[in-house]
Amino acid sequence: MKTVEEQLRIIAKGVSILVDEDELRNKLTEFIQNNRPLIIKLGLDPSAPDIHLGHAVVLRKIKQMQDLGHEAVIIIGDFTGKIGDPSGKSKGRNALTDEQVRENARTYFEQIFKVLDKKKTTVRYNSEWLSKLNFEDVLRLAATTTVARMMERDDFQNRFTNNIPIGIHEFFYPLMQAYDSIELNADIELGGTDQTFNILMGRTLQKTMGQSQQVAMFMPLLEGLDGVEKMSKSLENYIGVYESAKVMFKKVMEVPDELILKYFELATDEHPDRIEAIRQELVQGKNPRDIKYALAEIITSLYHTEQEVIEAKEYYDKAFIKKAIPDQIPELAVKAQSHLVEIIPLLVENGFIKSNSEFRRLVQQNGVQLNQHKLKHIDSILLYGDVLKIGKKRFVKIIWEG
Amino acid sequence: MKTVEEQLRIIAKGVSILVDEDELRNKLTEFIQNNRPLIIKLGLDPSAPDIHLGHAVVLRKIKQMQDLGHEAVIIIGDFTGKIGDPSGKSKGRNALTDEQVRENARTYFEQIFKVLDKKKTTVRYNSEWLSKLNFEDVLRLAATTTVARMMERDDFQNRFTNNIPIGIHEFFYPLMQAYDSIELNADIELGGTDQTFNILMGRTLQKTMGQSQQVAMFMPLLEGLDGVEKMSKSLENYIGVYESAKVMFKKVMEVPDELILKYFELATDEHPDRIEAIRQELVQGKNPRDIKYALAEIITSLYHTEQEVIEAKEYYDKAFIKKAIPDQIPELAVKAQSHLVEIIPLLVENGFIKSNSEFRRLVQQNGVQLNQHKLKHIDSILLYGDVLKIGKKRFVKIIWEG
Numbered sequence: 001m002k003t004v005e006e007q008l009r010i011i012a013k014g015v016s017i018l019v020d021e022d023e024l025r026n027k028l029t030e031f032i033q034n035n036r037p038l039i040i041k042l043g044l045d046p047s048a049p050d051i052h053l054g055h056a057v058v059l060r061k062i063k064q065m066q067d068l069g070h071e072a073v074i075i076i077g078d079f080t081g082k083i084g085d086p087s088g089k090s091k092g093r094n095a096l097t098d099e100q101v102r103e104n105a106r107t108y109f110e111q112i113f114k115v116l117d118k119k120k121t122t123v124r125y126n127s128e129w130l131s132k133l134n135f136e137d138v139l140r141l142a143a144t145t146t147v148a149r150m151m152e153r154d155d156f157q158n159r160f161t162n163n164i165p166i167g168i169h170e171f172f173y174p175l176m177q178a179y180d181s182i183e184l185n186a187d188i189e190l191g192g193t194d195q196t197f198n199i200l201m202g203r204t205l206q207k208t209m210g211q212s213q214q215v216a217m218f219m220p221l222l223e224g225l226d227g228v229e230k231m232s233k234s235l236e237n238y239i240g241v242y243e244s245a246k247v248m249f250k251k252v253m254e255v256p257d258e259l260i261l262k263y264f265e266l267a268t269d270e271h272p273d274r275i276e277a278i279r280q281e282l283v284q285g286k287n288p289r290d291i292k293y294a295l296a297e298i299i300t301s302l303y304h305t306e307q308e309v310i311e312a313k314e315y316y317d318k319a320f321i322k323k324a325i326p327d328q329i330p331e332l333a334v335k336a337q338s339h340l341v342e343i344i345p346l347l348v349e350n351g352f353i354k355s356n357s358e359f360r361r362l363v364q365q366n367g368v369q370l371n372q373h374k375l376k377h378i379d380s381i382l383l384y385g386d387v388l389k390i391g392k393k394r395f396v397k398i399i400w401e402g
Numbered sequence: 403m404k405t406v407e408e409q410l411r412i413i414a415k416g417v418s419i420l421v422d423e424d425e426l427r428n429k430l431t432e433f434i435q436n437n438r439p440l441i442i443k444l445g446l447d448p449s450a451p452d453i454h455l456g457h458a459v460v461l462r463k464i465k466q467m468q469d470l471g472h473e474a475v476i477i478i479g480d481f482t483g484k485i486g487d488p489s490g491k492s493k494g495r496n497a498l499t500d501e502q503v504r505e506n507a508r509t510y511f512e513q514i515f516k517v518l519d520k521k522k523t524t525v526r527y528n529s530e531w532l533s534k535l536n537f538e539d540v541l542r543l544a545a546t547t548t549v550a551r552m553m554e555r556d557d558f559q560n561r562f563t564n565n566i567p568i569g570i571h572e573f574f575y576p577l578m579q580a581y582d583s584i585e586l587n588a589d590i591e592l593g594g595t596d597q598t599f600n601i602l603m604g605r606t607l608q609k610t611m612g613q614s615q616q617v618a619m620f621m622p623l624l625e626g627l628d629g630v631e632k633m634s635k636s637l638e639n640y641i642g643v644y645e646s647a648k649v650m651f652k653k654v655m656e657v658p659d660e661l662i663l664k665y666f667e668l669a670t671d672e673h674p675d676r677i678e679a680i681r682q683e684l685v686q687g688k689n690p691r692d693i694k695y696a697l698a699e700i701i702t703s704l705y706h707t708e709q710e711v712i713e714a715k716e717y718y719d720k721a722f723i724k725k726a727i728p729d730q731i732p733e734l735a736v737k738a739q740s741h742l743v744e745i746i747p748l749l750v751e752n753g754f755i756k757s758n759s760e761f762r763r764l765v766q767q768n769g770v771q772l773n774q775h776k777l778k779h780i781d782s783i784l785l786y787g788d789v790l791k792i793g794k795k796r797f798v799k800i801i802w803e804g
Binding site: 145160 | 540548
């Protein structure tokens with residue numbers, strides 16, 4: 001079994017906020033002394049999106065703790081899900097039936113167990129205990145906190161200040177989540193930084209109820225392939241855990257260089273020492289593309305078999321490196337010192353594109369490459385021999401006229 | 403059956419705020435058309451104080467409506483009472499047992515049925531429906547209102563502004579009271595003006611739930627015998643409904659003249675025409691003492707038998723009028739044009755009082771009379787033949803010296 005400090009180092013890797021380290025150290029010391037695994041809580045919404053590497057950040061962190069000997073409990077918030085929005089105001093929050101909740105949960109599990117260790121994971125539905133609370137129990141729960149405390153939550157504060165209604169029932173969502181921690185006697189709860197208030201509420205409630213307070217662990221948000229926005233399905237900047245090895249490998253290769261280290265920290269289970277070594281390599285000028293290739297291999301391996309990874313690499317090498325540019329491509333003669341924007345009429349004239357506007361749209365959608373790099377500025381200066389790739393199949397090589 | 407407008411006049415007598423008159427008119431019209439009595443709701447706290455005429459203001463108003471053909475439902479808030487203060491912070495709000503609640507309620511009933519018509523009164527305990535609500539029901543109830551709305555209640559607003567904690571459970575007290583109105587399908591709810599927020603919440607909830615909104619009827623506070631403070635047991639300025647006819651009669655005779663009309667309005671069931679006639683008599687200079695005598699007879703009759711009232715009057719006449727001043731009383735010779743304050747040393751010297759300070763204390767406690775009126779100003783000018791009554795038994799007549 002690893003030492004307390006070694007466990008602490010692995011657990012703290014990539015974590016945004018840890019509340020607090022001393023408590024975690026004490027819990028780990030007890031774990032080693034009594035061989036009682038820590039109970040790690042993760043609450044999941046049963047609205048069942050496809051899980052991508054952004055969602056997987058907390059799951060990977062749990063997996064790392066499972067590898068250290070701890071136990072995970074996944075809470076499916078079916079109680080809240082079944083109620084929907086009791087004010088009836090939000091159309092998006094319709095009540096789900098038992099059947100729907102169970103079906104969504106099944107889809108979820110198929111995905112989360114691509115990350116978590118099934119043997120060290122329990123799944124519980126919070127309706128199990130929450131549906132049993134009566135009015136008196138609810139009042140006792142409500143009495144554990146105050147209006148002022150609730151108003152510390154940013155969204156409540158903002159809405160109150162801006163006269164946007166806050167339903168009284170909304171105060172119960174943090175309280176319900178906190179109550180789940182009581183039921184589990186949770187040692188650690190994880191979440192994104194957007195979960196700060198709710199997870200800290202669990203600590204408060206545990207203290208009120210005489211339990212040892214859970215350590216709160218907040219993970220940073222992972223930016224998607226655009227390098228700017230949080231990874232999300234709707235922005236199409238995501239890498240889904242259920243995607244094929246080929247797609248996954250290729251997508252990791254599209255991660256912006258600046259995010260390589262962050263992806264190593266949050267999307268892999270690599271040891272902090274390894275990550276430090278990679279940081280050194282980057283500092284010393286090693287080609288980011290080679291490091292990213294290693295990253296793609298590691299991430300793909302986390303979700304696919306060895307054979308699938310080999311095939312994904314072969315496919316990538318063939319499609320995107322070796323044959324990235326066809327042997328024979330048409331040439332376009334332009335004036336030396338042309339800016340790209342100046343030759344658009346020539347591109348239209350010669351049938352490479354249909355119109356000026358089509359070309360601009362393709363550029364905006366990152367559908368144009370200049371020498372295998374995304375074209376960002378439409379008035380880049382063209383050099384002799386530059387290769388433009390327009391859309392998926394159209395190539396053109398720039399030469400000087402005359 | 404009385405006409406709508408006549409009923410409205412009787413019901414509105416003495417009411418501080420009525421929300422709103424048109425709705426009440428409609429309800430009364432329906433009552434007359436369909437012979438469906440209106441359901442009048444009154445919530446009572448099971449903490450069981452002795453009821454005095456101040457508490458009886460709402461009860462008398464209900465009695466007047468019962469006489470018009472309507473039905474009262476008394477809600478005993480045992481659910482709240484049994485929970486006590488779930489935050490455990492207020493020592494005054496310990497949880498009551500079922501037994502205590504029932505015992506308190508019994509004491510209460512003995513007193514309220516000295517006012518209300520038992521045949522037209524139903525008593526219900528709100529634990530009957532509130533204890534059956536589960537978490538989901540509670541969330542639906544909570545969703546009917548907003549934090550901003552709750553903050554309109556003065557005490558919440560003040561506490562929030564002054565950083566005095568408000569427990570989340572406290573938001574449920576108005577909601578529970580409102581839910582009681584739903585359960586009853588109440589047509590009218592009565593309360594003191596301090597109940598404004600809670601009773602109006604009932605209207606809101608009924609509207610949300612698709613019920614006809616209850617009319618809210620707020621009664622003014624009744625000042626006690628000191629003419630200044632709200633009648634209350636702790637201030638000893640009260641007339642209890644359980645006091646003997648003799649005590650009650652005598653206490654009504656101590657009501658300050660300025661409050662005669664208010665007592666007629668709020669502490670009797672007299673018709674508005676009669677009250678208007680009395681107002682005219684007062685304006686025309688009729689001796690307030692005679693009108694008060696009639697008031698004392700009316701109020702005492704509301705709580706005692708005819709025979710008891712006769713005996714009370716006889717007792718009062720004998721003890722406080724006919725023998726108000728003994729035949730033989732000692733005389734004290736003072737300088738003409740003396741102020742009372744100037745003769746205090748003489749009063750001490752002659753053994754009428756023990757000390758200057760005793761006299762001043764007695765004056766403060768209304769224990770000194772000058773010619774059968776309470777002495778208010780210690781520097782009143784004394785006239786020849788004035789009779790001072792000091793405490794219960796000491797009399798002294800003022801004469802001029804020399």
